[in-house]
Structures are given as structure tokens and as C-alpha cells.
Amino acid sequence: MDLEAVSKRSAFHAKPQGLILQYGTAGFRTNAQHLDHIMFRMGLLAVLRSKQTKSTIGVMVTASHNPEEDNGVKLIDPLGEMLAPTWEEHATCLASAEEQDMPRVLTAIMEKEAVDPQQAAFVVIGKDTRPSSEKLSQSVIDGVTVLGGQFHDYGLLTTPQLHYMVYCRNSGGRYGKATIEGYCQKLSKAFVELTKQASCSGDENRSVKVDCANGIGALKLKEMEHYFSQGLLVQLFNDGTEGRLNHLCGADFVKSHQKPPQGMEMKSDERCCSFDGDADRIVYYYRDADGHFHLIDGDKIATLISSFLKDLLLEIGESLNMGVVQTAYANGSSTRYLEEVMKVPVYCTKTGVKHLHHKAQEFDIGVYFEANGHGTALFSEAVEVKIKRLAQELQDEKGKAAKMLASIIDLFNQATGDAISDMLVIEAILALKGLTVQQWDAIYVDLPNRQLKVKVADRRVISTTNAERQALTPPGLQEAINDLVKKYKLARAFVRPSGTEDIVRVYAEADSQVSWEQGRRNHSCVWNLTTAKGFFKIEIKIECTGTYIVNSYQTVPCCGFLRV
Ligand code: NG1
Ligand code: ZN
Numbered sequence: 372m373d374l375e376a377v378s379k380r381s382a383f384h385a386k387p388q389g390l391i392l393q394y395g396t397a398g399f400r401t402n403a404q405h406l407d408h409i410m411f412r413m414g415l416l417a418v419l420r421s422k423q424t425k426s427t428i429g430v431m432v433t434a435s436h437n438p439e440e441d442n443g444v445k446l447i448d449p450l451g452e453m454l455a456p457t458w459e460e461h462a463t464c465l466a467s468a469e470e471q472d473m474p475r476v477l478t479a480i481m482e483k484e485a486v487d488p489q490q491a492a493f494v495v496i497g498k499d500t501r502p503s504s505e506k507l508s509q510s511v512i513d514g515v516t517v518l519g520g521q522f523h524d525y526g527l528l529t530t531p532q533l534h535y536m537v538y539c540r541n542s543g544g545r546y547g548k549a550t551i552e553g554y555c556q557k558l559s560k561a562f563v564e565l566t567k568q569a570s571c572s573g574d575e576n577r578s579v580k581v582d583c584a585n586g587i588g589a590l591k592l593k594e595m596e597h598y599f600s601q602g603l604l605v606q607l608f609n610d611g612t613e614g615r616l617n618h619l620c621g622a623d624f625v626k627s628h629q630k631p632p633q634g635m636e637m638k639s640d641e642r643c644c645s646f647d648g649d650a651d652r653i654v655y656y657y658r659d660a661d662g663h664f665h666l667i668d669g670d671k672i673a674t675l676i677s678s679f680l681k682d683l684l685l686e687i688g689e690s691l692n693m694g695v696v697q698t699a700y701a702n703g704s705s706t707r708y709l710e711e712v713m714k715v716p717v718y719c720t721k722t723g724v725k726h727l728h729h730k731a732q733e734f735d736i737g738v739y740f741e742a743n744g745h746g747t748a749l750f751s752e753a754v755e756v757k758i759k760r761l762a763q764e765l766q767d768e769k770g771k772a773a774k775m776l777a778s779i780i781d782l783f784n785q786a787t788g789d790a791i792s793d794m795l796v797i798e799a800i801l802a803l804k805g806l807t808v809q810q811w812d813a814i815y816v817d818l819p820n821r822q823l824k825v826k827v828a829d830r831r832v833i834s835t836t837n838a839e840r841q842a843l844t845p846p847g848l849q850e851a852i853n854d855l856v857k858k859y860k861l862a863r864a865f866v867r868p869s870g871t872e873d874i875v876r877v878y879a880e881a882d883s884q885v886s887w888e889q890g891r892r893n894h895s896c897v898w899n900l901t902t903a904k905g906f907f908k909i910e911i912k913i914e915c916t917g918t919y920i921v922n923s924y925q926t927v928p929c930c931g932f933l934r935v
């Protein structure tokens with residue numbers, strides 16, 4: 372390894388002095404202007420990780436649902452998974468090292484991870500449609516090549532497509548062909564096979580409107596259109612020809628504002644969905660005859676999928692171990708429905724797909740979704756082999772169910788949550804079950820809930836436990852939350868520091884109908900605490916306003932007291 376060459380090249384991607392960025396839940400994310408050195412260094416790190424794992428590593432240039440001026444980067448591990456936690460730390464160290472220290476940090480990582488410098492390295496790169504992505508992905512390539520790594524640049528891809536490519540390349544072809552045609556063919560073949568079995572196939576039922584967040588999802592859906600042209604009519608909105616990426620549209624906007632995106636024509640009872648900017652999240656929604664908007668989020672998607680899979684297993688007569696994985700943001704009604712009605716075990720992990728993904732891998736069949744619409748289903752290799760064998764062997768109804776299960780296994784992107792693949796899964800299930808979007812929505816009624824972002828002086832004053840559902844610090848916070856929520860039926864609230872933004876997130880839900888009937892009551896709690904950073908005043912306020920419970924939380928320096 373020629374450290375001198377690395378140093379020389381790094382000077383073209385010099386780190387602004389003092390700029391410290393952290394590899395968070397979804398890699399590095401910030402304004403694109405601050406990312407050139409990060410990209411170069413992630414190119415270097417990807418080469419080291421590739422040498423260490425003797426596998427292809429992915430580097431995706433995207434900032435998902437963030438505004439267009441931001442960008443970001445994350446590394447993809449050999450099985451298409453998120454980067455291992457120890458390497459996230461290496462990424463932060465390497466990104467934070469001042470220019471002159473960078474080669475030393477690089478060497479230290481190599482020593483710590485016993486990287487063989489002679490080992491060959493291969494890196495695949497993808498990028499989203501942000502104006503900054505082209506230049507930033509060139510900086511990644513610069514980092515890869517200066518360390519002698521080989522690379523393939525896929526250019527524009529959705530994030531889950533790059534995860535898929537990495538998984539294909541490292542599974543020796545078992546998972547599929549690592550090309551965009553391979554991806555389209557695998558998914559469309561599975562979709563067509565699956566929907567062949569559907570008895571109702573009226574056009575009405577088989578058309579869906581998609582808000583593409585003005586992002587990469589539009590390009591990739593257009594590329595796929597002709598593969599399933601007979602099976603599904605996909606109408607694209609916010610396809611990037613006019614609006615700005617993620618601006619007033621996309622899955623994150625729809626989920627957090629609980630309203631339709633701009634630029635989408637919605638007639639009553641039409642099935643609509645939104646992707647996020649890099650097409651790894653999806654939420655569905657519709658307007659009813661009275662014009663009311665109804666959101667169908669990741670929790671209801673997980674419920675639809677797991678109930679479909681469970682029915683198929685019953686039909687085949689196989690009792691496999693299936694589990695559903697959620698986070699603390701899952702609506703309480705969904706958890707209760709899954710556990711009490713469907714009798715499926717539900718597990719809660721920390722926020723962030725890597726936590727859900729790893730938990731889901733513990734089951735024969737693991738379905739995981741974040742409420743924001745990021746998720747997929749995982750099938751163990753043994754289960755996949757068994758189901759595909761049963762699909763050949765079994766006859767009649769059992770054989771039909773086994774064939775459907777075999778197809779749906781291929782339709783899921785098992786490397787990570789994928790809006791395109793999830794949309795096809797959902798459309799296939801709705802067609803097979805003959806369900807309208809309203810019937811799907813009516814499976815259970817969401818508890819009214821609110822999620823807020825609060826800017827705080829230092830979000831690290833809050834630490835959590837029990838899958839982020841309880842605050843450990845600051846002292847007194849959890850007790851205050853407990854005091855408030857115990858006054859309401861089915862109430863739940865928690866606060867946690869975000870892993871992707873410099874904010875604290877507050878979540879609250881309750882059966883507000885009962886609270887409302889009891890009258891308008893406001894409860895608030897204020898207390899003071901001293902931290903290493905100084906004095907903070909914190910207020911938690913839960914109030915009943917109409918049908919919602921609103922919870923707000925704020926820390927401010929002692930110079931003033933504000934309330935959101
Ligand atoms: P943070 O910022 O840590 O809450 C957000 C989402 C996660 C996940 C990551 C990565 C919520 C409440 N949080 O994490 O679910 O998707 O971004 O994109 O939606
Ligand atoms: Zn995303």
C-alpha cells in the first residue's frame with residue numbers, strides 16, 4: 372500500500388479543519404458541500420473492508436429523504452447488509468482524522484482488522500439523482516483506485532438495488548444476477564407467477580399511483596414498466612421532471628405530515644403510494660368518499676404481509692417459526708393485532724434497519740418494518756430450499772400455496788427494504804386476496820399518535836434502554852413520562868435522540884377518544900437539570916386537543932424558556 376500516494380491524492384479531497392462528522396444510523400449525511408473528503412475516505416475504507424472480508428463491498432451515495440442540497444454515503448456489507456458496527460466506528464475515525472493524520476488512522480484500521488494488503492479488493496458504487504451525486508461518487512472512485520481496488524460503477528440506482536447487487540455478487544449467483552436486467556427479471560418473473568393465481572384482475576384493481584418523491588424511484592420504475600406491463604398499471608407522479616427531490620412529497624413527507632404529497636391527483640378510493648428519495652421506503656394511502664385522507668404505514672404493510680405468509684403456511688401444512696420485528700414507533704394497535712389476533716410473536720428493536728434486519732434473521736421467516744415504511748421479509752436459506760422443493764412436489768391446493776410462497780420469496784428484496792419490491796409484493800397480495808385498499812386499512816384502527824422533532828442544545832443528554840422505549844438519563848425524565856401516560860388509556864410515549872439528525876424525537880400515542888370524553892385536560896411537567904454542558908429546563912407536555920394527543924419536549928439553555 373502506497374501511503375504517500377494516498378496522502379497526495381487525499382490533498383485533492385482535503386478535509387476542512389475541525390469538521391467532525393459521525394457515521395450514523397444511515398451512514399454520513401449532511402450538506403453536500405462538506406462531503407468530498409468523506410467520499411474519498413469511504414472509497415479507501417470500502418477497499419479495506421473488501422480486502423478483509425474477501426468480498427465485494429458497496430458504496431451508495433445518497434441522503435435518502437433529506438432535502439436536495441444534502442447528500443450522504445453508506446457502505447454495504449457482503450450479504451447486502453448495513454456495515455458492521457465496528458467498521459462504523461472506523462468510518463467515523465477515518466472521516467474525522469485531520470489531513471496529516473489520515474494515513475496513520477488508515478494503517479491503524481488495517482492493523483486492528485488484520486487486513487492483508489496483498490488481497491484483491493472489489494467495490495461497487497451507486498448514486499441517487501441529487502445534482503451533487505455525480506461528483507461525489509467520482510471522489511469515492513478516486514479513493515478506491517488510489518488503494519489499488521477494482522470497481523464497478525452502476526451509476527444511478529435505488530439504494531436497495533445496490534444492496535441487491537452486492538448480495539448477488541457475494542452469493543456466487545445464488546441470489547440472482549448482479550445487473551439491472553437481473554433485478555428486473557427476477558422481480559417481474561416472481562410477480563407475474565404470483566399474480567397468475569389471482570381470480571380478480573379488473574383494471575381498477577390493478578392500477579396504482581406512485582409518488583416518486585422526484586427521485587431515482589421514477590427512473591427505475593420506468594425501466595421496469597415493460598416487464599410487467601400486463602399485470603399492473605403504474606402511474607408515476609413527482610417523477611423528477613419538474614419538482615425538487617423530497618420537496619413536499621415522498622414517503623417521509625406523507626408519513627410525518629399525514630397528508631398527501633403535492634403533485635398527485637387523488638380520486639376517492641384510489642390506491643396511492645409514495646417512495647422516498649432513494650426508494651427504500653414506501654407508504655400507501657387513499658382518500659375516502661368524504662375526502663378524508665387515510666395513511667397505511669409500514670405497520671399495516673407488515674400486518675398484510677405476515678398474515679398472507681401465515682395463511683400460505685397453514686395451507687401447505689408447514690409450521691415454520693415466523694416473527695415480526697418492529698421498533699418503538701410501531702403503532703400500539705398493530706402490535707396488539709399481530710400478537711392477539713394473528714398470534715404472531717412480535718419483537719421490538721432499536722430504531723434503524725440494521726437492528727430490525729438482524730433480529731429478523733433469527734427466524735425461519737422474519738418480517739420487519741419500520742412504521743415509516745422501510746422493511747422486507749427474510750427467509751432462511753433452509754426454508755427457501757424446502758419451499759421451492761415443496762412447490763415442485765405438492766399437488767392441488769397445497770401445491771398452489773407452495774408455488775405462491777416460492778414466488779413471493781423471490782419477489783422480496785432480502786438484502787434490505789425496497790420500495791419497488793415491496794410495492795409489487797403488496798399489489799400481488801391485494802390482487803390474490805381480492806382486497807381493496809379500504810379493506811386492507813380496516814384490518815385494525817391506528818391509535819392516534821404524534822411524532823415531533825425538537826431541536827435541543829445537546830441531544831446526548833438523553834440516553835435510553837429497552838429498545839429505546841425508556842429514558843435512562845436525564846434523571847427524572849422517565850418518571851415524568853410515566854406519570855403523564857398513566858393518566859390515559861393505552862397511552863405510550865418516549866423520547867430518544869435521533870441517529871440521523873441533530874434533534875430529539877418525541878413520540879406519543881393514546882386512545883384519545885376516551886381522554887376526549889373525559890374532557891379537555893392538559894398535563895405538563897417542568898423540571899430542571901444540570902449537565903456537563905450547563906443548565907437545562909425541560910418540559911413534557913401532553914395535552915388533549917380534539918382527537919389527538921400532542922406531546923412536546925424541549926431542552927433549552929437557562930437563558931430562556933421556550934415551548935413548542
Ligand atoms: P432517526 O433519525 O435515528 O430517528 C430515522 C428514522 C429511522 C431510520 C433512519 C434511517 C424514524 C422515527 N426514524 O432515524 O426509522 O429510517 O432515519 O433512514 O422514522
Ligand atoms: Zn431512504
